[in-house]
Amino acid sequence: MLTRIEARKIALSVPGTHEKLYFNKPSIFHGEDFVAVVHDKHPAVVLRVSSIEMRDMMLVAEPQLFTITDHYKNWPCLLVRLEALDRATLKALIGARIAQLDAMPSKKPRKPLKKAKKVTRR
Secondary structure, eight states, X not given: OOOHHXXXXXXXXXXXOEEEEETTEEEEXXXXXXXXXXXXXXXXEEEEXXXXXXXXXXXXXXXXXXXXXXXXXXXXXXXXXXXXXXXXXXXXXXXXXXXXXXXXOOSSOOOOOOOOOOOOOO
């Protein structure tokens, strides 16, 4: 079982991830692609998957780990229950999604993250 804070930290520890706002909520991204967000109302992580068909297979294969609400039924996302989630599983799920994104042909080249400029005072 993970807490929301632990889940966020673990997701951000996966190489290639960073955090930015998405629908005004801190979310996990890989480049410009949304990967996941720790849900603020349900004890779960919202995970973006490759397709609705993949989501449905995951729901059938692991019903104790994955669930869905009506809000996500038309989107390739599912909820990963925090009560059934451990560190290794979350890292594997995030890592698998990143691998899928990296394998997909991109319409435009992925931009590397810009490093923040150091502010100097005079």
